[in-house]
Amino acid sequence: MKNRKNIYLGSTLLMGFIILFMTGCEREVSDDVDFASFSNNPNVFIDGFSAGLEYLPFGGSKLDAFSVDSEVKYKGSASMRFDVPNFGDPAGSFAGAIFPDMGGRDLSEYDALTFWAKATRAGTINEIGFGNDFGENKYLVTRQNLRISTTWTKYTIPLPDPQKLLAEKGMFWYAEGPEDGDGYSFWIDELKFEKLGTVAQPRPAIYGGDDIEVEAFINIQGKIPDAGLTQTFNLASGVNETVIAAPSYFTFSSSDTDVVIVSELGVLTPIGVGTTEITATLGGVRAAGSATLEVKGGFEFAPIPPARDPASVISIFSDAYANVPVDFYNGFFAPFQTTLGGAVEINEGENIIVYEDLNFVATEFKNPTVNATAMTHFHVDIKIDETIDSADFIAVELGDFGPNAAFGGDDDSSSRITFDSSALVSGEWISLDIPLSDFTGLTSRSNLAQIFFISDATISGLLVDNMYFYTE
């Protein structure tokens, strides 16, 4: 009993403190305090802007592409009209805008954004949806390539998971460019959220529904690609409707959180050696697709190049030096090139070039061309992670565009140095320092514009880093 009394006493004392504290506070909590509640107004644009709705065009878009049209409408007194510019229109290269209600709305009782639309010609709206608020875009929904016709037709964009949309600002957004260079107009009317009751059979997917295998490296983050995050519903029409759904609709998980942890935005952070499977659910439904991440250890970067006087180096690709303008690291030359890949940011400020299915590939830097007459060497670091067979080789070729500083014109020259299998080692960075004088076929190096890597498919995967010309 005594203990109990003490406890009571303690509570009373505590209460006293609280009361003292409360009464000592200038700002009291009102009896009227209530949780914030958001409008559940389903209407976006019926015959005019719904309460709170704003129009904010994208930068670079034709700012006056949107207007309210009282002549052409599906129903009522007005519709939304969108005038897509012609190619080359100085007013803007595309039509695009968001229509937010910055007060936020509770859309949790609806299952679709619906509207009627028609156009002056059959067209394909590049992107249309909701959830874009020029802020976090946390619950962005994008329907890509929506086909519209010249007759009024009703369209349905399903809500991937209405339960997430308790305070949504982005009511509607779209982006559309010219069709084959030509502008056109389309109209949208009766734009609103609805509870159709027929949006069913959800089939979410990550990685586009594919089960992929990825090699990952400790502390080098990756991200589940947004473009592969989709939600598909079967509509009353029997049509399967697929939208791209923002990562926040999904709940991601990693089967081994000692290997990789995954954030709610789909950022993957490898923290230990091992293998883990990344999966997801949306609205309690398991998403199709997964990634099996194998983490073998940290990423092995190429040796960091020595500090040099900027005047003694012309860097094409390096994190150590300032690079000259480069047009591309993979020209995808049709029809003979098979090589895929290009520059990849492995980590912030740490870039390498990754080539796959290599037969040949070019890096091009012709704007402007490079004058390397004062340089003595070409340096590059390469890494081959596959086994090296005796017939394997890598050739490095330099191309000079000649006095006209352009491809062709009978003034170009090029020269290649081949490294056969005896010069190559698998699984480690190979640093090549090639005297420019060895490129004997190069009649000039005052207009260098191309660096080729050639394997004729003997070597398929190639990592490249630190391409630069220098003088000792």
Add this chain to the structure above:
Amino acid sequence: MNQINLYKMKKRIIPKRYSYFQSNLAGTLSGFLCAAVLLLNSGCAVDDTQTVAQFTEITLQDEFDTDGAPNSSIWGFDIGTGQNGWGNNELQYYTDRPENVTVNNGVMVITVREESFQGSNYTSARLITKGKFEQTYGRFEARIRVPYGQGIWPAFWMLGVEDSPSEIWPFIGEIDIMEMRGQDPTTLIGSLHGPGYSAGEAISKEYVLQNDRLDTGFHIYGIEWGPDYVNYYIDDVLYNQITPEDLPEGSEWVFDNDFYILMNVAVGGNFVGSPNAETVFPQTMLVDYFRAYRYSRYPLTN
């Protein structure tokens, strides 16, 4: 409710309905119809003589409470592809394998698979009660969740038992309690087939769910069948009545003898068209129960 021809029903025999439906009826049918039912219940018939049908006595029920193969004393199987895909150019091969039909967790599951099997690209199952359970008149109902998708064709239906081996469809009669096109997930179809009114000429009615679909949950599909009518129900909604008057001039009402039950999911064929890349496989039809009730009637005279 606009699906029901109330005027037509007023003229006809209105069967007294067993309690489950009766209680729901008041809430769903119009006040006029409601009043008529209540009159019958109180015994105060408006005509000199009324026939009141009752469907209270269960003659067969399968609640699918035993895991494994369906109860073989009730259900047999059609196996294979039939003649010309069961007369409709259907694409599936029917089996009795557990991959295609099994009872699990209180439901019977018919699974449609996309697989190469005996020369067909799809497998499924078709259960029949022929020779095991056959009945004339009565209430027949099943609680079903249907599959969906282009080219998927689930059905719960009845065929007449042949008088002789030479009697063939459509002379035997067919009552389709439930069928739907998987690509049209809101539309239920109930039909009657007989000589002169079969296939595309069947006496048929579509019932479209508003703000709901057939494939997202269980619905009770039923008929109440008496000597000169078949009433069609989904859940507590009576959406059609077919009587001899609805038949084409001069054609015969062939629904006064024993019929048996069929449940199946077909793939492709004339009625639904083929599946396409958008069709999701496998598809499942879940059957929570099947129940049959005896038809009994009581002439009332005032």
